[in-house]
Amino acid sequence: MRNIATENYVIEFDSGYKSLTNIINEGNYTKIFLLVDENTKKYCLNIFIKKTKLKPYLIKISSGEENKNIDSCIKIWKSLIDFKADRKSLLINLGGGVITDIGGFSANTFNRGIDFVNVPTTLLSFVDASVGGKTGINFQSIKNKIGTFYDPMLVIIDLQYLDTLEEREIRSGYCEIYKHSLISQTNSKFKQLTNSDKINFSSQIITNSIEIKKSFVTKDKYEKQLRKGLNFGHTIGHAIETFFMSTSNSLLHGESIAIGLIIESYISNVICGFEIKMVDKIKNHILKIYPKIEFNASSTNSIIKLMYHDKKNIDEKIKFVLLKNIGDLVFDVDVPKSTILKAFNYYSS
Numbered sequence: 001m002r003n004i005a006t007e008n009y010v011i012e013f014d015s016g017y018k019s020l021t022n023i024i025n026e027g028n029y030t031k032i033f034l035l036v037d038e039n040t041k042k043y044c045l046n047i048f049i050k051k052t053k054l055k056p057y058l059i060k061i062s063s064g065e066e067n068k069n070i071d072s073c074i075k076i077w078k079s080l081i082d083f084k085a086d087r088k089s090l091l092i093n094l095g096g097g098v099i100t101d102i103g104g105f106s107a108n109t110f111n112r113g114i115d116f117v118n119v120p121t122t123l124l125s126f127v128d129a130s131v132g133g134k135t136g137i138n139f140q141s142i143k144n145k146i147g148t149f150y151d152p153m154l155v156i157i158d159l160q161y162l163d164t165l166e167e168r169e170i171r172s173g174y175c176e177i178y179k180h181s182l183i184s185q186t187n188s189k190f191k192q193l194t195n196s197d198k199i200n201f202s203s204q205i206i207t208n209s210i211e212i213k214k215s216f217v218t219k220d221k222y223e224k225q226l227r228k229g230l231n232f233g234h235t236i237g238h239a240i241e242t243f244f245m246s247t248s249n250s251l252l253h254g255e256s257i258a259i260g261l262i263i264e265s266y267i268s269n270v271i272c273g274f275e276i277k278m279v280d281k282i283k284n285h286i287l288k289i290y291p292k293i294e295f296n297a298s299s300t301n302s303i304i305k306l307m308y309h310d311k312k313n314i315d316e317k318i319k320f321v322l323l324k325n326i327g328d329l330v331f332d333v334d335v336p337k338s339t340i341l342k343a344f345n346y347y348s349s
């Protein structure tokens, strides 16, 4: 598989561990730290140690979106201090998007910034967190409210970690791959994925998906406009994720975004004329893969309220990025509540 060079670092596949060794040998690091959660400690740590032969200081935080918060950061900063980390220490993040986001943020803020390397272990983090330099934590129930842009030295994508995942996790990651196909300028990826009844996450599909995300962040790293396209499906999807987080039926990120993709595709039809037959295709494909979730008037209203927290909103208006066609994005669109409700009905119908 081909490596993917970004502005400041390379996303490497088979050669990744060798490059890590080179970075460590040339970087004169005083200490190497490895951030894990209980899952990556159990399932991925052995693979990582076997392949790198490193003996890092281990820092463990609890897994899950609900722990992507300031308390976990404090735990990381305290561990770094306890183990006497200094400005020439290196932090390696071994885990999914929560670990790479919070690890990157902790690295950026410790001693005004230490070097870090990401070793994503989920399909979702392969195609999303691996590129773009966003770091951060959730704050006051608002996703990614506090964060920075800070690039790693290297990202290593090792497909062996996918063997450690449950199918539900793989499905969650596939949603971002599918979203990338909707916002990509060429619709061949969209056709390839939509025409299949199953999820496709071959190494070729993963590489293409990373390339699509890279094309957005290279042109607009700081999300002035184009990068907002990556948020397609996320305005509704994030609110759905937050809503279910406080219930006993919490949804994974991709499971929430999958619903967001259907609802925002329908809104795209109402407001931007995105062909309804395309919206139907998207809905059919997604519902072949993800279970349908029930919404009632009360949950829908709570979700709409949560959207006002979304970081993209200016002056309390809900701003959407919508589609006119595959890869043809419309930015900062106001959507009336009545249209959002209609779109929820479309999803449920």
Ligand code: GLY
Binding pocket: 128, 131, 132, 134, 227, 230, 231
């Ligand atoms: N996950 C959206 C972005 O990186 O901009």
